[in-house]
Amino acid sequence: MATKCEFCPLRRKSLFAPMSKEDVSNMQRFKVGELVVDPGTPILLEGSNSPQLYTVLHGMGLRSRLLSEGQRQVVNFVFPGDFLGLQAGVMGEMGHSVEATTKLTLCVFDRSELWAFIKADPERGFELAWLAAVEEHFLGEALTTVGQRTALQSIAWAFVRIYLRAHASGIASDGKMRFPFRQQDLADALGLSLVHTNKTIRTLKSRQLVGWGDDNIQIHDLKALAKIGLTTLETPKTRPIM
Amino acid sequence: MATKCEFCPLRRKSLFAPMSKEDVSNMQRFKVGELVVDPGTPILLEGSNSPQLYTVLHGMGLRSRLLSEGQRQVVNFVFPGDFLGLQAGVMGEMGHSVEATTKLTLCVFDRSELWAFIKADPERGFELAWLAAVEEHFLGEALTTVGQRTALQSIAWAFVRIYLRAHASGIASDGKMRFPFRQQDLADALGLSLVHTNKTIRTLKSRQLVGWGDDNIQIHDLKALAKIGLTTLETPKTRPIM
DNA sequence: CGAATGTTTGACTGGAGTCAATGAGGGTGG
DNA sequence: CCACCCTCATTGACTCCAGTCAAACATTCG
DSSP: OOOOGGGOTTTTSTTBOOOOHHHHHHHHHHEEEEEEEOTTOEEEOTTOOOSEEEEEEEOOEEEEEEOTTSOEEEEEEEOTTOEEOHHHHHHSSOSSEEEESSOEEEEEEEGGGHHHHHHHOHHHHHHHHHHHHHHHHHHHHHHHHHHHSOHHHHHHHHHHHHHHHHHHTTSEETTEEEOOOOHHHHHHHHTOOHHHHHHHHHHHHHTTSEEEETTEEEESOHHHHHHHTTOOOOOOOOBOOO | OOOOGGGOSSTTSTTBOOOOHHHHHHHHHHEEEEEEEOTTOEEEOTTOOOSEEEEEEEOOEEEEEEOTTSOEEEEEEEOTTOEEOHHHHHHSSOSSEEEESSOEEEEEEEGGGHHHHHHHOHHHHHHHHHHHHHHHHHHHHHHHHHHHSOHHHHHHHHHHHHHHHHHHTTSEETTEEEOOOOHHHHHHHHTOOHHHHHHHHHHHHHTTSEEEETTEEEESOHHHHHHHTTOOOOOOOOBOOO
16 A cells, blocks of 8 residues: 555655645656565665666665675665665666665656656756755765774764764654664775774773664764764754655 | 857767757856856855855866864865856755865856756756766765775776766876876875875886876876776766756 | 975884684574 | 574784874975
8 A cells, every 4th residue: 555645754754845735746646656675675786777766665775885806885874765766867877786674665756757757847856956965965974984084983973973864854762763784784884894893883882872782773972972973963954855 | 258158168078968059058048157266266165055056167176075183085076067066056055165276267157046047947957966966976986985995996996087087078188187186185085194195106106007296197007007996997977067 | 595385205003904713692493 | 492503793813004203305486
């Protein structure tokens, strides 16, 4: 039973820009169905050109790139509200792969309809650019982290960013959130080795700043983490949702 | 004497997507003037919301972010054809600063006209998203470099990417191009120290793969560099130009 | 000529990687 | 019900790539 855009539970969250009634009905026409995939399923492949685009309704995943020697770079964590396939939609080719980490529920759109969709409502073209810019903004910050922060700073930064993002999406409160990833995933996101990542997380745990286990994160002292991570507590900026 | 979009010398280069006559005249209406700035001039500031957007007609620059402890991450090198201020234009805030490295000639647009511009021609909204996606794509690759490649691989990767980009813009040939940056800039782009960057460049020079001095790069063996850098020789994908 | 900027070297240090082994659950097939 | 396996977290010992420090060069410029 597909969710109607009109009743989309995500759209109301503070993280997302409000949509007019017309936008919503336009969106609804563009939506061709809903897809549920199991954990571990690949959704989009680096270098490919998917015929479909997705918005994450529920669940979490990973965006990643592979290097010829087998190393993996996690480019971002996928949260509800994320739009998948934009690069393929506009450039014709994905720069990274996307896979499901939990069970994922996705709204499905046809890439071939994208152009008609935008023509019908030019504002959506603008918002597509907005979405891409949000991702670009994040990647610049991530690049700065991997390039300039120490391991301790990087991990503290990651906890802060992840928590604030989840909180703004309405899937975290009281410092508690679901985080169904492995230490290896965080290590690959920050360009650190698994062992060093583990020891660094341990340090933060022993200082009573965070807890992480059983797929859940518990932030005990967000402010202290932000200080260590050389970052701020500012809420993620509002973004459109497709 | 402002360049007419109709006669824009950049637009014809293979790197850029063709534009219809109508697109060009639309573009021309959007363009409010031309700006020439001296080397070292800041163009856009991280965190700010510029009232103007720019397309680089001529010259080179840097996109960078600063960390509270004084470290700098160079997010990308700015080449002719690059669009500056997109993040401010759609999200309302720049994620990085942009500064001129050489004398820069910029086409100037009013941010306040951006919306009217897109409404008049929805395809340009799509292309704005395309531009942002190109940048997102690059940043994912850069993140992978900084996170996963060794110093030698990173620097080889950078030379390959930079040369191919310049070549596709028509500002490089026979392995030779202008590159008016300091080793510190490359070090900050790759998350390496100046000293280590210097020694690593030295290694590549001694292997006769590349030359760099007097603001010029000479690629002697692109293929070998690509192999070391774990990357391919594929030409940058076509992108729109604003 | 002295000051400034950028490149190059050498010596030393240290943060993070690698290797390897042990724990700690969670399944599952006999 | 339990032995065995598999995945992931945790530790300790050791190594090494890259960072830091410091000084020498090379150019340019006022």
